[in-house]
Amino acid sequence: xxSSADTIVAAxxxxxxxxxxxxxxxxxxxxxxxxxxxxxxxxxxxATFRQFNNASGETIDAGLALYFPAPASFTxxxxxxxQGHGGPxxxxxxxxxxxxxxxxxxxxxxxxxxxxxxxxxxxxxAEAIADLINAGTSQAARAALRSLSGDFSKAVTALxxxxxxxxxxxxxxxDFPEEEIDFLSxxxxxxxxxxxxxxxxxxxxxxxxxxxxxxxxxxxxxxKPNAGKSSLLNLxxxxxxxxxxxxxxxxxxxxxxxxxxxxxxxxxxxxxGLRENPDRVEKEGIRRAREALRVADxxxxxxxxxxxxxxxxxxPLRDGVAITVVRNKIDVNGAKPRDNAVNIxxxxxxxxxxxxxxxxxxxxxxxxxxxAFTARKRHVHALERAAIHFATGTTALEEAHAGELLAExxxxxxxxxxxxxxxxxxxxxxxxxxxxxxxxx
Ligand SMILES: Nc1nc2c(ncn2[C@@H]2O[C@H](COP(=O)(O)OP(=O)(O)O)[C@@H](O)[C@H]2O)c(=O)[nH]1
Ligand SMILES: [Mg+2]
Numbered sequence: 001x002x003s004s005a006d007t008i009v010a011a012x013x014x015x016x017x018x019x020x021x022x023x024x025x026x027x028x029x030x031x032x033x034x035x036x037x038x039x040x041x042x043x044x045x046x047a048t049f050r051q052f053n054n055a056s057g058e059t060i061d062a063g064l065a066l067y068f069p070a071p072a073s074f075t076x077x078x079x080x081x082x083q084g085h086g087g088p089x090x091x092x093x094x095x096x097x098x099x100x101x102x103x104x105x106x107x108x109x110x111x112x113x114x115x116x117x118x119x120x121x122x123x124x125x126a127e128a129i130a131d132l133i134n135a136g137t138s139q140a141a142r143a144a145l146r147s148l149s150g151d152f153s154k155a156v157t158a159l160x161x162x163x164x165x166x167x168x169x170x171x172x173x174x175d176f177p178e179e180e181i182d183f184l185s186x187x188x189x190x191x192x193x194x195x196x197x198x199x200x201x202x203x204x205x206x207x208x209x210x211x212x213x214x215x216x217x218x219x220x221x222x223x224k225p226n227a228g229k230s231s232l233l234n235l236x237x238x239x240x241x242x243x244x245x246x247x248x249x250x251x252x253x254x255x256x257x258x259x260x261x262x263x264x265x266x267x268x269x270x271x272x273g274l275r276e277n278p279d280r281v282e283k284e285g286i287r288r289a290r291e292a293l294r295v296a297d298x299x300x301x302x303x304x305x306x307x308x309x310x311x312x313x314x315x316p317l318r319d320g321v322a323i324t325v326v327r328n329k330i331d332v333n334g335a336k337p338r339d340n341a342v343n344i345x346x347x348x349x350x351x352x353x354x355x356x357x358x359x360x361x362x363x364x365x366x367x368x369x370x371x372a373f374t375a376r377k378r379h380v381h382a383l384e385r386a387a388i389h390f391a392t393g394t395t396a397l398e399e400a401h402a403g404e405l406l407a408e409x410x411x412x413x414x415x416x417x418x419x420x421x422x423x424x425x426x427x428x429x430x431x432x433x434x435x436x437x438x439x440x441x
Contacts, residue, residue, distance in 0.1 A: 008106035009098040010440035011091045018086030023094045029102045030078040042067045054097035076118025109437025123422025124152045131374045143213045147373040160417050162196045167410045174403050200387045209364045210375030216265035217363040220292045223302035224311045225273030228328040231346035233270040252285040290315045298362040299323045305335040382420050389413035
């Protein structure tokens with residue numbers, strides 16, 4: 001890809017007062033800007049103490065200047081970095097001086113976007129920069145660093161290579177029908193298909209966990225009024241966050257609490273009890289409860305173990321989200337625990353540890369080892385789509401001996417995987433990804 005013609009500038013340090021304020025310039029004009037502001041071009045990649053002057057020769061500040069000639073820089077373009085004093089006025093005067101000589105203000109993420117367009121990073125690595133900056137736990141930061149160093153991209157590339165090999169095999173068989181290669185009964189093809197299916201499953205698992213590392217795991221608590229939902233939220237979060245009374249319909253809005261289960265960031269969502277004939281306020285609460293259900297990562301259905309009627313949950317859930325039944329109030333005489341449920345008492349705390357373990361298991365957290373990398377919803381979805389193409393192709397082969405269909409689905413799967421690393425990407429997607437970055441990154 002060609003590099004952009006214009007030169008961009010932004011403060012690389014956050015707004016406000018600090019020890020050092022850094023202004024970064026990238027583009028073909030960086031060299032001229034360096035000469036004008038510093039008097040001469042500093043030696044490449046060497047910190048040089050200089051006065052920083054504006055276009056009329058007035059000194060604004062003094063500090064370290066760093067010059068990286070293209071293509072050996074973060075963006076792949078010529079980059080100038082001015083490290084001055086960290087006052088908001090000084091920094092903004094420096095930015096203005098650079099603009100006056102010949103640059104424009106950078107858009108959010110524009111430096112990273114240029115690095116991507118100049119093949120310095122692929123898309124998952126660019127995204128990992130933002131994830132590292134925004135990481136909320138040390139585990140998430142480590143995982144983002146692993147994505148940044150290319151671990152995620154390598155896993156996607158390895159799967160892509162497998163798809164390419166399969167395609168070659170299938171297309172060769174299609175192209176030479178006269179040799180009567182019955183590629184259906186070909187043992188090697190069956191093996192490769194199986195290996196590819198396994199690789200898809202493994203990567204999907206890793207990516208789902210990477211998504212949880214980045215975004216946290218959202219657990220929605222639902223059930224009939226008075227089942228003990230708010231009591232459970234309070235107990236798990238160790239706070240009196242929700243009002244608990246014996247009056248049905250106490251909780252009328254969504255309540256969210258962040259908890260940490262052995263390093264797993266969990267967002268607990270307490271909801272209004274689902275029931276018939278609520279009043280107007282409660283009705284709105286129930287609507288919000290149903291909305292929360294639709295985006296939940298896991299659902300805890302709290303049932304009063306002393307009650308027979310638990311209502312129903314008919315709201316559609318996201319793919320792969322299971323409902324976990326939690327039988328509450330097992331401290332009460334005559335309560336009926338169940339084998340296939342998590343049995344707890346939100347009053348005495350009995351069964352709470354088992355519930356915590358269950359939540360961890362639902363998040364796949366037991367496997368979150370050293371090799372984890374961060375991933376995003378977009379990656380999860382792309383992998384799902386690619387896996388569907390692969391499965392459709394495999395079925396076409398098994399059921400209809402349709403080698404052409406398999407080849408076509410393999411091609412589509414490969415294309416969708418390319419969207420993850422940015423090999424195939426639309427301007428629209430790039431715009432969405434980089435606009436989430438901060439300015440100056
Ligand atoms: N005995 C007993 N009472 C409970 C338990 N959990 C909740 N309760 C009581 O059940 C009532 C309803 O609880 P609450 O948490 O407000 O239910 P919610 O409507 O589902 O949020 C309150 O009076 C609680 O004290 C439990 O495990 N054992
Ligand atoms: Mg409640």
